[in-house]
Amino acid sequence: MFCQECGKRPATLHFTKIVNGEKTEFHICESCAREKGEGIPGTPNSFSIHSLLSGLLDFNSPSSAAPESTPHPVHCEECGLTYAQFSKIGRFGCSSCYSAFSDRLDPLLKRVHSSTTHSGKIPKRSGGQIQCKREIEQLRKDMHSYIEQEEFENAAELRDRIRELERKLAEL
Amino acid sequence: MTKHRFSEDALSDWMRGAGPDSDVVISSRVRVARNLRHQPFPLLATGEQATEVLDQLAEVSLSGQLNAYGSFDTILLSDLSELDKRVLVEKHLISPNLANESRGGAVILSEDEAVSIMINEEDHLRIQCLYPGFQIGEAWTLASGIDDIFEEAADYAFDEKRGYLTTCPTNVGTGIRASVMMHLPALVLTQHINRILTAVTQVGLAVRGLYGEGSEALGNLFQISNQTTLGQSEDEIIENLHGVAKQIIEHERAARKRLLEESRMRIEDRVRRSYGILSHAVIMDSKEAAQRLSDVRLGADLGLLKDVTPQVLNELLVMTQPGFLQQAFNEKMNAEQRDYRRAELIRGQLSGKNDHGGVEQ
Numbered sequence: 001m002f003c004q005e006c007g008k009r010p011a012t013l014h015f016t017k018i019v020n021g022e023k024t025e026f027h028i029c030e031s032c033a034r035e036k037g038e039g040i041p042g043t044p045n046s047f048s049i050h051s052l053l054s055g056l057l058d059f060n061s062p063s064s065a066a067p068e069s070t071p072h073p074v075h076c077e078e079c080g081l082t083y084a085q086f087s088k089i090g091r092f093g094c095s096s097c098y099s100a101f102s103d104r105l106d107p108l109l110k111r112v113h114s115s116t117t118h119s120g121k122i123p124k125r126s127g128g129q130i131q132c133k134r135e136i137e138q139l140r141k142d143m144h145s146y147i148e149q150e151e152f153e154n155a156a157e158l159r160d161r162i163r164e165l166e167r168k169l170a171e172l
Numbered sequence: 173m174t175k176h177r178f179s180e181d182a183l184s185d186w187m188r189g190a191g192p193d194s195d196v197v198i199s200s201r202v203r204v205a206r207n208l209r210h211q212p213f214p215l216l217a218t219g220e221q222a223t224e225v226l227d228q229l230a231e232v233s234l235s236g237q238l239n240a241y242g243s244f245d246t247i248l249l250s251d252l253s254e255l256d257k258r259v260l261v262e263k264h265l266i267s268p269n270l271a272n273e274s275r276g277g278a279v280i281l282s283e284d285e286a287v288s289i290m291i292n293e294e295d296h297l298r299i300q301c302l303y304p305g306f307q308i309g310e311a312w313t314l315a316s317g318i319d320d321i322f323e324e325a326a327d328y329a330f331d332e333k334r335g336y337l338t339t340c341p342t343n344v345g346t347g348i349r350a351s352v353m354m355h356l357p358a359l360v361l362t363q364h365i366n367r368i369l370t371a372v373t374q375v376g377l378a379v380r381g382l383y384g385e386g387s388e389a390l391g392n393l394f395q396i397s398n399q400t401t402l403g404q405s406e407d408e409i410i411e412n413l414h415g416v417a418k419q420i421i422e423h424e425r426a427a428r429k430r431l432l433e434e435s436r437m438r439i440e441d442r443v444r445r446s447y448g449i450l451s452h453a454v455i456m457d458s459k460e461a462a463q464r465l466s467d468v469r470l471g472a473d474l475g476l477l478k479d480v481t482p483q484v485l486n487e488l489l490v491m492t493q494p495g496f497l498q499q500a501f502n503e504k505m506n507a508e509q510r511d512y513r514r515a516e517l518i519r520g521q522l523s524g525k526n527d528h529g530g531v532e533q
Binding site for chain 2: 078079081089090091092093094095098099105108109112113114115116117118119120121122123124125127130
């Protein structure tokens with residue numbers, strides 16, 4: 001069976017959707033699926049094709065061997081690890097793999113950790129900027145709660161500290 | 173014979189100190205995983221790259237930057253015999269992965285063996301801190317302090333969104349694995365253990381046996397650790413583990429109290445029977461040893477056996493492992509010979525500490 005989008009490559013992804021008893025089927029190849037992204041007709045936004053793909057390409061999935069036949073498999077420029085290799089061994093090759101596979105990681109991390117974003121320790125030396133940003137964020141929140149409680153003097157004090165930090169951030 | 177101090181003593185110095193809640197919690201451990209930004213992870217590193225990582229990280233210790241935390245010894249895995257490696261694994265000072273699979277692997281050990289820093293394990297750097305008893309917060313504080321020192325010397329792979337980047341996606345974020353080793357004989361005896369362990373896994377914690385992933389819970393020893401590393405801060409992770417462990421401690425103590433009240437004679441019989449067998453048996457396999465030692469530990473904690481110290485039991489926990497036995501008797505052994513030597517060692521250890529046999533006269 002060929003892909004119903006491009007008609008050239010074999011269809012490797014098959015969807016069956018049943019909404020209110022009405023059945024719709026898609027048969028597409030992986031590269032069209034990736035191009036189409038969220039655009040598969042009738043698919044709700046939250047259920048993007050990317051998240052489906054990552055789910056499929058997750059560890060040990062036998063259907064994940066497909067990328068070898070596609071012209072440009074997703075891979076890390078730094079160490080050369082392909083996404084297919086990653087999903088097979090479940091290990092990254094270097095720190096750049098995280099940005100190379102970034103859009104596919106959210107569903108995986110969500111499943112493993114129920115979260116996608118770090119909120120813990122930050123390295124002191126290299127993370128000064130991040131630390132500064134986090135502090136500003138926190139101060140803004142505090143400032144708004146002061147404003148809501150009409151404690152304007154306290155809010156003004158925080159506003160000045162935020163400005164100071166923003167100047168510091170620009171220098172970093 | 174071996175030139176390394178660590179393989180002569182079964183008990184690391186840090187284990188000699190008594191920790192809080194040590195009637196239930198044997199030890200607390202925190203491990204932190206870090207990587208260097210500009211090097212491929214150990215999985216894909218060439219021999220040359222592994223050596224670069226090793227040199228850069230070992231320098232931190234060799235140049236004395238860790239001195240505030242005691243004196244450290246850097247040991248290359250390539251300089252160790254298979255037996256030495258095995259003993260280090262049995263003492264929890266290195267992981268089986270570092271012992272068997274690493275290239276350019278090394279361990280930086282503190283003198284009391286409370287800190288062990290692995291280089292070129294699955295990640296470039298793994299800092300592990302061990303404390304006796306229930307001191308998980310203290311272990312994190314120490315690990316974090318050592319982490320800061322390495323961070324001054326090395327560019328860590330860190331991402332604003334994902335946190336500390338690790339080889340395995342299950343460690344990304346904080347890179348922290350905090351665990352407590354608990355002795356839970358009364359919960360096992362009263363068959364409440366499964367209910368509790370199921371509840372534990374539902375609040376994001378994992379349960380394993382004495383030697384980590386995939387190992388059996390021998391001798392009623394359970395290792396409870398955080399399952400996830402991303403999303404929560406280190407303090408939240410530690411607090412969660414602390415809170416759950418605290419509850420398990422209370423449950424175990426309540427179960428022990430009930431056992432004493434409701435079936436004191438049967439418990440006392442069980443404990444003394446095990447003590448008798450350990451002090452007289454000629455053949456002892458590792459499984460039976462673990463179970464009997466658990467009984468004796470329970471007896472000591474309940475005050476039913478007066479003369480057995482927790483220290484002797486902790487020592488025996490490590491001494492009865494295959495690598496350490498081989499090391500102690502300095503000979504190669506098959507399983508049958510090991511069971512014979514194990515019995516001999518336990519007999520000696522129990523009677524050596526007390527000529528009266530340890531039971532109240």
